[in-house]
Amino acid sequence: MQIAAISKALGESSLFMELSDEERDKIAQFSREMTFETGDILFREGDPAENLYIVLSGTVAVEVGLLGRQRRRCATIATARRGESVGWSAGIDLQRYLASAYALEKTAAVAVDRRAIPILFIDNPASGLRVMEKLVGLARSRLTRTTEILATMLSTAAHDLKSPLAAIESLHRVILDGYAGETNEQQQKLLTRAGVRIKGLVSQIDDIFDISRIExxxxxxxxxxxxxxxxxxxxxxxxxxxxxxxxxxxxxxxxxxxxxxxxxxxxxxxxxxxxxxxxxxxxxxxxxxxxxxxxxxxxxxxxxxxxxxxxxxxxxxxxxxxxxxxxxxxxxxxxxxxxxxxxxxxxxxxxxxxxxxxxxxxxxxxxxxxxxxxxxxxxxxxxxxxxx
The missing domain is CATH 3.30.565.10 (Histidine kinase-like ATPase, C-terminal domain)
Known part of the structure; x- marks a missing residue:
């Protein structure tokens, strides 16, 4: 895709549509068209944030990693279609992507190099500020959505865990206090250590519930x-x-x-x-x-x-x-x-x-x-x- 065609495509995006033709032409010089097949990764969470992507056709999913070390699970927080942006981390000069993106179908996108926005600021601070305001709004929306999804999932899990954990804690006290029979010194030590772990789990569950309660x-x-x-x-x-x-x-x-x-x-x-x-x-x-x-x-x-x-x-x-x-x-x-x-x-x-x-x-x-x-x-x- 030639620079003129890339500039025209940028003009159809919500992020750059208010820029002048000359300004879009300069950004186009730092951009290139890329195509992705279904399932292809545009970028991964934690990778260096090198490009901001404007979707030309197809659909891109944005996802964040969930807790867990043994089996990593992800949750989709947004989808981007024609004219929409993904990879905002590169646009606001963060060092690494805070989410991952992959193609849900065959997708074409313009990859805008992270150097383009600072150059726009130098040439026209007012235009650079307008683009940055849109990027910040996009970032706020995505981060808010991420927090909402994680809070909902964890609160549901915490609610389901609290009742059985309370029963375990009660039974643990019964055994530790000797009501189920005598325990020797070694057993007492093991039970005491188990009690510390149980209290830690209860505390984690309470922390999850507190996310929306502390005001x-x-x-x-x-x-x-x-x-x-x-x-x-x-x-x-x-x-x-x-x-x-x-x-x-x-x-x-x-x-x-x-x-x-x-x-x-x-x-x-x-x-x-x-x-x-x-x-x-x-x-x-x-x-x-x-x-x-x-x-x-x-x-x-x-x-x-x-x-x-x-x-x-x-x-x-x-x-x-x-x-x-x-x-x-x-x-x-x-x-x-x-x-x-x-x-x-x-x-x-x-x-x-x-x-x-x-x-x-x-x-x-x-x-x-x-x-x-x-x-x-x-x-x-x-x-x-x-x-x-």
Whole structure:
């Protein structure tokens, strides 16, 4: 297909139809026509994002990978037909595709090189902005649809699992407490370890249900002690730490420190962070929980530090996203614990972020969150006036 023909095809797409002929001609110079047979892959999730595709004929399915390491399953989140786009990651300069695309039937498409949009911005910022706004809208739509599908599927699965798991937990307590007969020391140890696993599964199921339930207006705030919450969270996390021979360190100077908040939710957030640190810290390691009273800025600062495996640089910007798990992570889970933790902190008017490696030890990772003292609105830092 000649440049003139590609330019004309771009003009029939929803993404580029508002551009001038000259602007489309420039984009066409960075484009080529491609054909795909039924079942052919345009790109895979995680591959380098090199091209944005405009469908000329046929149908393309966009799908995302679901949880699971042994057998990878996928869910279709959208289909694209004539004039529609797939591969938006390349258009907004992301390094990798966040979904996969394949041809549902024989398909022709124009592959637009990722370099084209920046050049359009240079030549005509207003036109570049219009295209970028459309790409962002497409990205928002696809990501929202992805979250909705995953949330529905996981919530259904969680609902089906909760009742039998509750029965297992009840029977486990009966055996552990000796009501079904005496157990020896070795059996007690095994049952205790099983109990930790059961509680972990229950917690994961609760996290899935919480995705749509954690909202700021639903928080029942009262004066709560962050020190008591921290102490309880450490004790709840201790069995998992003992099992891996990990030392839990409590680092704070104050006896008590009250803030407005919902104790159950704050303990859930802190428990998620401690549990996460323990999961990713090797046997014999150390996890520290530090609380600082930043009275000058009317906030408290809570830090959870570990000397574990750390977080890959490519994963760090997305670790608080719903259902996100690091590409090379060996640890199981639904991928919603950290996203729910972020929801809880932000619903309390706070902010949360992660550093890896830990700036102090240059090992592992550090999770930091702030919470306002005496009010529920955003602190000066959250408004961008104070740097963390």
């Amino acid at each position: 700021s207006q639903d928080m029942q705030r009262e004066a709560v002690s962050i020190v008591d919450i921290a102490k309880n969270s450490i004790e709840n996390a201790r069995p998992g730490a003992v099992e891996k021979n990990i030392e839990l360190v409590a680092d704070w100077q104050m006896e008590q420190l009250s803030i407005p908040g919902e104790q159950t939710r704050l303990q859930q957030a802190l428990g998620n962070l401690l549990g996460n640190a323990i999961k990713f810290t090797q046997s014999g390691g150390e996890v520290t929980l530090r609380i600082t009273d930043d009275n000058e800025n009317q906030r408290i600062v809570v830090e959870i530090m570990d000397n574990g495996a750390g977080i890959a640089g490519e994963d760090l910007p997305r670790i608080f996203d719903d259902f996100y798990r690091g590409k090379d992570s060996p640890i199981g889970g639904a991928g919603v614990g950290l996203s729910n933790t972020k929801r809880i902190i932000e619903a309390h008017g706070g902010r949360i972020w992660a550093d890896s490696p830990d700036p102090e030890s240059e090992k592992g990772a550090r999770f930091t969150f702030t919470l306002p003292k005496g009010r529920s609105g955003p602190t000066q830092e959250e408004q961008g006036e104070i740097q963390p």
